[in-house]
Amino acid sequence: MLIYNEITLAKQLIKFPSITPIDAGVMKFLAKKLTAIGFNCKILEFKDKNSQPVKNLYARLGKSQPNFMFAGHLDVVPPGNLKDWTVKPFRPAIKKNHLIGRGANDMKSAIASWVVAVNNFISNNKKINGSISLLITGDEEGVAINGTKKVVDFLKNKKEKVDFCLVGEPTNPNKLGEMIKIGRRGSITGELTVIGSQGHVAYPHRANNPSTTIIKILNEIKKIKFDKGTKDFQPTNLEVTKINIDNTADNIIPGIAKATFNIRFNNKYSSSSLKNKLNKTFKKITKKDKSNFKIEYRISGESFLTKPNKTTYMIQNVIKKITKIKPQLSTTGGTSDARFIRKIAPCLEFGLVGKTMHKVDEAVSISDLKKLTKIYTEILNNYF
Secondary structure: OOOOOHHHHHHHHHOOOOEOOOOOOHHHHHHHHHHHOOOEEEEEEEEEOOEEEEEEEEEEEOOOOOEEEEEEEOOEOOOOOHHHOOOOOOOOEEEOOEEEOOOOOOOHHHHHHHHHHHHHHHHHOOOOOOEEEEEEEOOOOOOOOOOHHHHHHHHHHOOOOOOEEEEOOOOEOOOOOOEEEOEEOEEEEEEEEEEOEOEEOOOHHHOEOHHHHHHHHHHHHHOOOOOOOOOOOOOOEEEEEEEEOOOOOOOEEOOEEEEEEEEEEOOOOOHHHHHHHHHHHHHHHHHHOOOEEEEEEEEEEOOEEOOOOHHHHHHHHHHHHHHOOOOEEEOOOOOOOHHHHOOOOOEEEOOOEOOOOOOOOOEEEHHHHHHHHHHHHHHHHHHO
8 A cells, every 4th residue: 555655756756757738647647646545536637729738637535524635736847958967857866865856846746745645644544534635737837727727617616625725835945844835925917018100210209219118117117116015925026027129220219119027916906906006107108208008917816815724823833843943924935826726725835945946956855855744644644
């Protein structure tokens, strides 16, 4: 009944080159492992006309409530220049007590730890008062259209109740045990186009330079002090990420200027309230400059906070007991698939140390990996 150990299983998962959204057979492999220890597994493939199909896995052990779910992803980012790696990214190796390979940190090792923890738990508890489930996606590192978002809709349609969810993302900045994520800021990206009129640089009065207008706009929106933050969140922040004027000649005033910006926002704002605020600035400046604008927004997710409850504090105490560090309850960092799961269940995030995620020679400490399995096992013991 034993599924090897977390190191062996992590290595096996890393060997699949599951670069988002390619599955490479990893979902079927994990489903087979989970079926062997009693899980009922469903591989759910979703596709959209504008995106590639994605395989996801929902597995459940037991039929009764409460249903404690673990969520994660088996897709990984591309490895980049293979010559920069000291090992082949999809042929994991242990060096200096670290497991190296693409996905070792984000987040195949945490999934391995959870599966081994569940195996340990059910080996010692023949009957459990409830259910254990896993939601594993292949679309977290990608566009996130055919992944967790659609699995959540599937679970809602099936009236599958989830009582609590633990997301295994790498949450710790430097040491295992430092940080639990209990919420995330929202994220909105804006693609702004300012339309002027083209002309000869020697005759500026015959043209309307959109670059002048877009600089005014970017300066204005960058100066906005949205808020000072809250007890749980950092201040809302806007960063300009691209400025583009597609002009091949130096003696032409361009007709179009483009810029992209991203805002990470706390729960003082919604994406709608931010759009309204920004659109007023765009209208005011372009009207004054007698130019026009177009704006397209992409919303990755709204801000959310899972109010700490007894399960949150239990998990915090388990982590402190094993790591000797009391984890901070935090909302820092980027977005995660918790933004979709929070619609069906309270959730928090806890996994490995995230220092090497998405980097060359992505790695996890063997000691941390073993401790994470202990933490996950103890969480299950305490929850049930």
